[in-house]
Amino acid sequence: MDSREVFKKYRAKLEREGIITSIVCSLAIGFVVVFALAFTFWMKEIKGLWICAVAGIAVTAAFTPLFYFKKFRPDTKEIARRLDNQGLDERMITMTELSAEDSYIAKLQREDAAVSLKKNEEDGNKIRFRLAGGKKCGKAIALTTGTTGVIGIAMSVILGLTIMGTLPSGNKLVHGEEQPVRYMVSYMEGDGYMIVGEADQIVEEGGKTSEITAVAVEEGWAFVQWSDMQPDDPNNIPTRHEENVTEDKVVFAIFMEVDSSGGGGGDGEPEDSD
Incomplete structure (x- = not known):
């Protein structure tokens, strides 16, 4: 080598x-x-x-x-x-x-x-x-x-x-674990009606509530409007839910007692005439 x-x-x-x-x-x-x-x-x-x-x-x-x-x-x-x-x-x-x-x-x-x-x-x-x-x-x-x-x-x-x-x-x-922001949505009951569904709901920010309905508890009461809507609003119906919730909210329905007597005439006493 x-x-x-x-x-x-x-x-x-x-x-x-x-x-x-x-x-x-x-x-x-x-x-x-x-x-x-x-x-x-x-x-x-x-x-x-x-x-x-x-x-x-x-x-x-x-x-x-x-x-x-x-x-x-x-x-x-x-x-x-x-x-x-x-x-x-x-x-x-x-x-x-x-x-x-x-x-x-x-x-x-x-x-x-x-x-x-x-x-x-x-x-x-x-x-x-x-x-x-x-x-x-x-x-x-x-x-x-x-x-x-x-x-x-x-x-x-x-x-x-x-x-x-x-x-x-x-x-x-x-x-730490970031807690989501949550809001309370409450549907209040009042004279002449009740809420069918979950009246008080906790919803995460941007979420939506489940559907509820305002129902008259006695005959002679009719739904008029929600407290946060106008009577002519197309969404102003007894059944509702909220979408994109970004704040706490409290609403109630307005029911009005309607006259069911049928108006004048009929079997009632006649009116006085001059």
């Missing part, structure tokens, strides 16, 4: 590390975006779960090449530094210089170099996070991405359950 082959293998290894590290870093940012959007939508009661997912994927896809080409793409100096840190340069020189010798010491040194190269070749299949700070920074990146992932996904689940109606929104949790 010559030095160029080792260099080529390590370039491929570092490129894989760079790509994976770029993806992991981008995922951390993507999860932060997902959390921010999901939290905002949860507070404002916006049904935008799919927007969170699309935004997270888009941000991850956009930042991955930026991280790779700006930060984690290996160059010749980086590859040489990694090789030097693992002591492969000296072992490569040893194998080259002692390749023609058959002495016992030369064989031992060649075997040692071969074992070291084999070990590093096996390690080449293991992907590590390649950062200037080494393994500690790699663990920090993994921990950060894992944490943001859990938070982002959890917030998305909460938003989804809120959209389904299982959980309350953030706005309701903070300010």
